[in-house]
Amino acid sequence: SQQGEEDPQALSIQEGENATMNCSYKTSINNLQWYRQNSGRGLVHLILIRSNEREKHSGRLRVTLDTSKKSSSLLITASRAADTASYFCAYQGGSEKLVFGKGTKLTVNP
């Protein structure tokens, strides 16, 4: 069963706007990762944040992690139509396996 939860399930914005997606989990983690998936194909690794980090940036992406609230957020700034995809958070706890949420479907309208 899924142990991560993304919020919202779907998000529709205009090009140029910012998109924020949230993720919650239930156990202690070593790290939390965000992935993008286009059209039901393979996942692309976006960013990894370790449990002792609070914020991380990569290009237009900003990820925060609050281990006390067991939550993370992904911010995509200045969205483009090409950012349209499903976004998944996944965490690693004591084992190496990734535990995924159900994802947020982002639509960026031109």
Next chain:
Amino acid sequence: ETGVTQSPTHLIKTRGQQVTLRCSSQSGHNTVSWYQQALGQGPQFIFQYYREEENGRGNFPPRFSGLQFPNYSSELNVNALELDDSALYLCAMNRDYAYGYTFGSGTRLTVV
């Protein structure tokens, strides 16, 4: 180009049949994981291999089995296929779990 190749890309099988899915990498990824993704859901962990040994398994029955070869390529075998096995099967590889995984493009399996 992700560096991880899965084959075939699509497959249609009949209930009760057996299927073998394959995954390979051009780089020396020593860890390979397999995930099942049903439509509209997130990927679910099936199992993981590290240096040819299974070192983690999700909540899947024994009819799901796998292999990792010395060249780090891998196979996922599913016996006695059921309709609910219809899904996208994803292979993921890495050298160090602390740096994220590289996923293949997946195999879309349809069981009829």
